[in-house]
Amino acid sequence: MASLNLIQRPKGVTPASRNAQVHAAHLRPVISRHAPFTAASWTKSHAASSHNRLWARRAELSRSVQACGAEVDDGRTPGHPYPWEEDYDLLSDKVKEVTDELSKDLRGCNIWLVGMMGSGKSTVGKMLANTLKYAFFDTDSVIELAHDKKPVSQIFAEEGQDYFRNCESQIIKELSPYRNLVIATGGGAVLRPENWGYMHIGIVCWLNGDIDLLARRVARDGIEKRPLLAADAPEGADVQVVAREKLGSLLEQRRRYYENADVVVTLEGYGKDMENGAPTPAVMYRLLTAVNEKVQAKKREQAERMNFRIEGAEQLRNMRTLESPAAAASAAAAAQGEGEGAQPPSP
Numbered sequence: 133m134a135s136l137n138l139i140q141r142p143k144g145v146t147p148a149s150r151n152a153q154v155h156a157a158h159l160r161p162v163i164s165r166h167a168p169f170t171a172a173s174w175t176k177s178h179a180a181s182s183h184n185r186l187w188a189r190r191a192e193l194s195r196s197v198q199a200c201g202a203e204v205d206d207g208r209t210p211g212h213p214y215p216w217e218e219d220y221d222l223l224s225d226k227v228k229e230v231t232d233e234l235s236k237d238l239r240g241c242n243i244w245l246v247g248m249m250g251s252g253k254s255t256v257g258k259m260l261a262n263t264l265k266y267a268f269f270d271t272d273s274v275i276e277l278a279h280d281k282k283p284v285s286q287i288f289a290e291e292g293q294d295y296f297r298n299c300e301s302q303i304i305k306e307l308s309p310y311r312n313l314v315i316a317t318g319g320g321a322v323l324r325p326e327n328w329g330y331m332h333i334g335i336v337c338w339l340n341g342d343i344d345l346l347a348r349r350v351a352r353d354g355i356e357k358r359p360l361l362a363a364d365a366p367e368g369a370d371v372q373v374v375a376r377e378k379l380g381s382l383l384e385q386r387r388r389y390y391e392n393a394d395v396v397v398t399l400e401g402y403g404k405d406m407e408n409g410a411p412t413p414a415v416m417y418r419l420l421t422a423v424n425e426k427v428q429a430k431k432r433e434q435a436e437r438m439n440f441r442i443e444g445a446e447q448l449r450n451m452r453t454l455e456s457p458a459a460a461a462s463a464a465a466a467a468q469g470e471g472e473g474a475q476p477p478s479p
């Protein structure tokens with residue numbers, strides 16, 4: 133068995149179940165090989181992106197149009213609830229601002245991404261990890277790597293869904309004691325209560341998207357990659373229609389589990405993003421903001437808990453004074469004085 137760098141099995145414990153053996157032999161070394169993962173921060177890489185240059189050019193053009201006294205169409209969608217999402221410079225500044233505040237208080241707490249297939253857990257997760265300077269794990273990829281890069285669909289076909297879910301739970305359990313991780317889970321990870329026990333040690337974020345949006349995305353990727361969508365799909369059927377139907381019924385069963393998340397992030401896109409949902413940096417910004425609100429609320433709550441007054445604190449202080457050696461000596465002297473014919477206290 134390969135050397136295990138991350139988690140050592142306690143002495144005397146031998147893997148009993150088949151899954152434990154699979155884990156010991158495959159999953160653990162894979163986890164250790166892949167941590168930590170580092171990459172340049174998104175804000176930096178984004179500054180050089182073509183999209184950003186396009187926005188800079190647009191701003192330059194509108195300034196020259198304004199200089200001529202003409203009306204400016206800044207290209208933004210009227211009524212967009214998050215207008216800064218349409219300006220990548222502004223969005224980048226806002227990401228930096230919220231990341232700076234959050235990083236101070238997050239203290240390495242793990243972020244778990246949950247949500248239906250196609251909600252962007254892997255895509256957003258990578259960007260989020262770069263931004264927070266966290267390591268990134270995708271439970272599906274860890275399972276595939278642990279099985280010599282066998283795709284999830286093949287593992288489902290050869291070993292069955294239960295086996296896959298056991299591997300998934302094992303990885304979640306293994307990763308949970310670590311810090312500074314963003315973990316993209318598979319869409320079905322929410323089904324097992326024991327997974328929640330581990331995920332809730334960190335902050336669980338649900339990427340909540342409209343079924344039509346998810347169906348468009350998974351159909352574009354090809355549903356054969358996702359065994360629960362590909363199973364029993366009628367020959368020649370419209371892939372998007374099949375995906376929509378299956379995702380719809382899965383969401384109906386899973387919604388109540390997703391609702392256990394600490395934070396919910398909507399994928400809704402506006403204006404030009406209506407079809408594809410909010411762009412990844414925008415989803416990440418929404419997520420960072422929601423997590424930050426949660427963390428800051430927790431911090432305030434803790435500060436409030438520390439700000440208490442002990443009823444009767446004054447009496448406690450007086451008791452201490454009486455019990456101090458000096459107070460005891462003077463009390464004894466006074467008592468002795470009384471005994472030596474001191475005046476009785478006035479009534």
Ligand SMILES: Nc1ncnc2c1ncn2[C@@H]1O[C@H](COP(=O)(O)OP(=O)(O)O)[C@@H](O)[C@H]1O
Pocket residue numbers: 247248249250251252253254255256316349350352353408409410411412413415
């Ligand atoms: N914000 C986004 N805008 C447009 N396409 C996206 C976005 N997020 C993800 N996608 C695309 O949707 C598909 C599913 O994303 P993925 O990250 O694999 O989802 P999940 O891990 O939740 O199944 C991929 O093709 C990905 O490129």
Ligand SMILES: O=C(O)C1=C[C@@H](OP(=O)(O)O)[C@@H](O)[C@H](O)C1
Pocket residue numbers: 247248249250253254272284317318319320321357358359360
């Ligand atoms: O929803 C599910 O049950 C599944 C989602 C998939 O992951 P993604 O959500 O990353 O597609 C993968 O774990 C497997 O095909 C099962």
